[in-house]
Amino acid sequence: MKKPGYYSSGEFARMAHVTLRTIRYYDKQNILKPSYVTEAGARFYTDEDFARLQQILLLKYLGFSLDDIRDMTIDDADYHFMLNSLNIQLKLVRDRIEQMQLVEQAIQDTSDLIKKEHSIDWSQMLNLIHLTGMEKSMKNQYQDASNISARINLHSLYSQNTKGWFPWIFEQLELKPGMKVLELGCGDGTLWNVDRDKIPEQTEIIVSDISDGMLRDARRTIGADDSRFRFRVFDAGRIPYDKDAFDLVIANHVLFYCEDIPKVCKEVKRVLKPEGRFVCSTYGNDHMREVSELVQKFDDRIVLAAKNLYERFGKENGEEILKKDFEKIEWRRYEDSLIVPEPEPLISYILSCHGNQGQYILDHYKEFQSYVRKKTEGGFHITKDAGIFVGYNG
DSSP states (O other): OOOTTOEEHHHHHHHHTSOHHHHHHHHHTTSSOOSEEOTTOOEEEOHHHHHHHHHHHHHHHTTOOHHHHHHHOOSOOOHHHHHHHHHHHHHHHHHHHHHHHHHHHHHHHHHHHHHHHSSOOHHHHHHHHHHTTOHHHHHHHHHHHHHHHHHHHHHHHHBSOTTOHHHHHHHHHOOOTTOEEEEESOTTOGGGTSSGGGSOTTOEEEEEESOHHHHHHHHHHHOTTOTTEEEEEOOTTSOOSOTTOEEEEEETTOGGGOSOHHHHHHHHHHHEEEEEEEEEEEEOTTTTHHHHHHHHHHOTTOOSOSSOHHHHSOTTTHHHHHTTTOSEEEEEEEOOEEEEOSHHHHHHHHHHSSSSHHHHHGGGHHHHHHHHHHHHTTOEEEEOOEEEEEEEOO
């Protein structure tokens, strides 16, 4: 018997303008399961299933395999998940547009050259091969951007410090007219969008990241037409600038990801002017500890991070690492905590972590959602233990 608010497989397919065979195939591949199955085996779908189908069809249109799509989507139509998903899908579409524009130009250039020279430039052909083989890279960028968005979203929604992390970091930079600034690992460029009107016009800011995708996001966030900014892709362990080039170098939650932290610190010292400053943020071993405790009480096999990043560079050991290259080190704590009153943004955050949670949560998602909902009733308190080190160069 059909339940109110549910659509049969045929109705669902017709409304979505796809074939019934497609819906059955997605069901068989565990990509889009029906919300209700009768004892007789009849399958029914809901409006929420349309949201997931939209994700699937867009990702398929963008060139992702069904295996990729299975990893990149989650069955939840809460507006927090939906807004985050749509924002990341928008980024993916823009990435694809930019990629196809590059492909178009490369094809045109190659064609023009063949007409002119009556020979094939094989280096141009190699460029075309690289440009048309970017799906894996785009998938990684999607997942990175989605993870960063989920983390920022939790903090922006529920931080008790009304100042906000990025405005606080910006304040610590103490920007002055005429300064030359380098940011390492810029991510999506959010730091420079919170107080744009407070950046002196005479400032020169180099925004860098090791990821082409992240730098594209930063360029979109900041705007390519702002003459104060330049965008560069490079590894923080090999900074392509001369000695004494910058007044300020920034690494916002970046150092603990670097493969060779001492090498990065030496590079930063090299490119800093005398009396220049190195502002690098990190956190301590109490940071977000209630989240780890929460998931481990659900399933003690869950580890949210393969390694604790603060053990590589954190509040407890950061001064010891930095003092090898900087004469004076100062720690400034960001006073804050989170009170989370609803489950979905917290679940998004948990799923974004670099651990093994996916294999234990996704198969029991509804159960986990119910568990987190009970924990957040009345507000779930989370400790924040973060701040910045300021290293002074001489």
